[in-house]
């Protein structure tokens with residue numbers, strides 16, 4: 001393999017690579033493949049015992065993608081795109097994990113991937129513009145560049161609930177569910193959390209458990225998933241027009257042109273405010289909760305958004321038989337300020353005799369005891385607690401590593417004091433030669449897989465440019481970063497995302513002490529891609545090369 005133009009000097013006992021990639025999920029796998037193709041030596045360090053990233057860890061019952069399989073997959077290889085056979089319109093976790101393993105084998109990636117390896121510290125060496133990367137196994141790697149392919153939703157939030165360590169039953173977390181599975185049969189189970197992970201797992205757990213208590217702090221806006229097995233020939237028809245599908249995907253603002261989580265809410269032509277009461281009721285009669293949001297003004301007009309919320313509550317009440325439970329399942333914050341959830345039979349689950357909703361808005365969790373959960377509204381004896389309490393999104397994984405850049409500055413401190421600043425979501429000033437795939441300030445959370453491909457290709461092309469032009473360092477300038485951060489944050493001003501009643505991971509509100517700003521770029525995929533391309537063509541404008 002051809003080394004970079006100016007090789008890094010080896011220290012004693014160190015492994016030497018052009019690039020260290022952190023993470024063997026969707027981003028890390030493609031980064032390795034692309035960098036190899038560009039002639040760089042690279043090593044992937046992966047904490048898990050297998051490849052797949054989020055799809056390796058999140059193997060809870062019911063785990064499934066909320067985007068279509070034909071869209072939530074690599075587009076860079078026509079061969080892989082053609083040969084892989086998806087069985088479901090919205091793939092399950094096992095199917096996506098199998099797909100990513102297939103990609104790893106197909107591209108012969110495993111020989112450069114080191115599993116069971118957690119990166120603990122990274123230090124930028126100003127003298128020779130390299131990074132020293134240290135792991136929990138006591139190894140040291142030196143690389144000119146580091147690519148953090150650490151994922152958007154990979155650092156689980158440990159809920160700060162008193163006594164959680166004292167529980168004598170089984171404690172499980174959706175984001176590190178046992179690989180061998182777990183049999184809930186005959187068990188009294190408590191699920192804490194009703195975001196995507198909770199909503200997906202609740203119907204499946206309910207079908208097994210002796211009794212399920214759902215501990216809900218905020219109700220979810222969830223919509224029936226379009227998931228279903230492909231009909232015979234259907235996937236082949238889609239594959240026949242794959243180019244067209246990918247082009248539509250890339251041209252769409254949120255990168256999912258078809259049935260994805262956002263698309264389920266983007267189907268209305270008529271304004272809700274102009275609709276008669278009869279028309280509104282007909283919509284929820286015909287389309288259930290989907291009918292509550294399928295209007296043209298629910299995302300742009302606060303009154304319409306509020307009306308849609310009420311209609312959504314009415315739609316729930318038509319499904320859930322117990323009126324008190326139905327009322328508790330109705331969200332009290334604006335529609336679309338959190339990521340919409342897609343589900344399979346979520347509301348119907350609350351009609352089961354063995355399921356009880358514990359509405360924490362009526363009395364929160366006080367503590368976890370050795371035998372269950374004590375709330376201010378009563379005690380619930382449990383055998384199993386399943387935490388579905390979410391992630392420290394976009395910045396969490398990197399803040400858990402001691403990353404020291406120029407002058408010994410800690411990335412964690414920079415992001416804690418200034419907020420999650422970046423240039424294009426690709427670099428943070430003061431941390432030369434460190435790239436963040438789907439980092440804060442990129443449109444990543446809107447559509448992860450497309451942004452991953454774009455970022456990998458942009459970074460690989462950039463590294464080749466640096467090599468060809470005799471540079472060995474690239475760093476975002478503070479000015480370019482400030483302008484990008486301003487552009488990113490101001491785009492969210494006045495939107496539902498920053499409504500005071502909305503505490504989503506999009507704005508870091510689920511992590512105590514995290515700055516309340518919208519973490520992603522909202523300008524849409526086409527605009528973002530165009531800006532990234534123009535900056536590269538202009539010789540990496542806004543970056544200092546040296």
Ligand code: NAP
Pocket residue numbers: 064065066067153159160161192193194195196197198200215216217218339342360365388389390391503505510
């Ligand atoms: P989440 O959306 O952040 O939901 C976490 C849930 O836990 C919320 O209901 C939260 O309540 C609750 N919670 C947190 N701490 C709590 C506490 N101390 N006491 C009581 N409740 C507590 O996390 P997630 O469900 O893991 O989903 C995160 C994101 O991952 C999703 O939005 C999606 O982007 C992605 N995801 C996608 C899929 C899919 O493709 N279908 C599946 C799973 C996840 P509050 O809302 O009140 O904070």
